[in-house]
Amino acid sequence: MNKIIGMGLILISISCQSKEKKSIQPVTEPVKMEVEKNLEVATFAGGCFWCTEAVFLELDGVKSVVSGYIGGAIANPTYEEVSRGDTGHAEATQITFDPKKISYGELLEIFFATHDPTTLNRQGADVGTQYRSEVFYNNEEQKKITEDYIALMTSENTFGKPIVTKVSPAPKFYPAEDYHQNYYSRNQNQSYCSYVITPKVKKVKEQFKDKLKK
Template sequence: MTKTTTTDVNNTQSDNTAQLATLAGGCFWCIEGAFTQVKGIFSATSGYMGGQTVSPTYEEICTGETGHAEVVQLSFDSALITYQEILEIFFTLHDPTQLNRQGNDIGTQYRSAIFYHDDSQKQIAEKIIQEMTDEKTFDQEIVTQVCAIEVFYSGEEYHQDYVNNNPENQYCQAIVSPKLAKFRQTFVNKLK
């Protein structure tokens, strides 16, 4: 497992338009699987953020005792996709009204959270949540946390690009694949 800071940027990106976004929306396989298909996303890395354990493993995360959430850290080209557009996609990929769970995945590691990298991202996240609340987009209250970034720990190698590498996995077939199919229909104009 690799500990990385949230300021690492792939050298192939333009320094002027490259930004990071870090999102937690349940199991990271679905979030990563969707964003790898989006125009303007340089990379989507599954990992962990928001806990007290140094260099946690997936097995430790699964206990719920480390305090970390499963997250996906995106490196994106802000000239091709805005942070607001990323959050709009994010809110369609999971249920932001479920506290510390997504469907049958239960525990704080599956919480809904936006880890902002600067004040602008914080303001955009809070504005979108307020707009969705005012418009009653969801029947229940939105419980998505808006938190400052912490140390990002990249997940184990086998978690990276998991859906594409493990299409026969029962969880992927039953849960992730239907979500990704719906995502592709909804955001067809944003796909690579």
């Protein structure tokens, strides 16, 4: 796996929305979710949810990707509240997938290949606890797979720096406002999309060709 390379100084002024962060204790009680039979759910936070949503929508076996908020201390947070760092929530994506077509481990591999898990509370120019790297597991099997994979990457020094990704039980996931859903496909000419999201999508198309939707 190649180390994630930054976009350079051009990204300093291009961010999803960087705000001051505050220390807030998250609610960690797991929440059961109703999922269509034979489908599973993965929940990842890896920076701006516009990016992670666009990446996972490319994959065969992924039925839906919802951008939202998770891991904070208040119910029904808004984008403005999360962006101020007032809630403790992370921007995240909830991915519903068919494990017969794509495994949780494969989703995890792509998650780590398309963001930098060595930067604490930051992805590029997006700074704050809402942009932290965190895997929210929905069952014990996901927890074990995630911890084992991080241990493997750590032993192989995959990124050349310590991995700071947190692994936590998934509490309630709050879908983001409608205008955040499917954001990339509707705003590809926007500067953030062009400079930050498009390279991630291209990387998936180049490195994971066998996992793409036909």
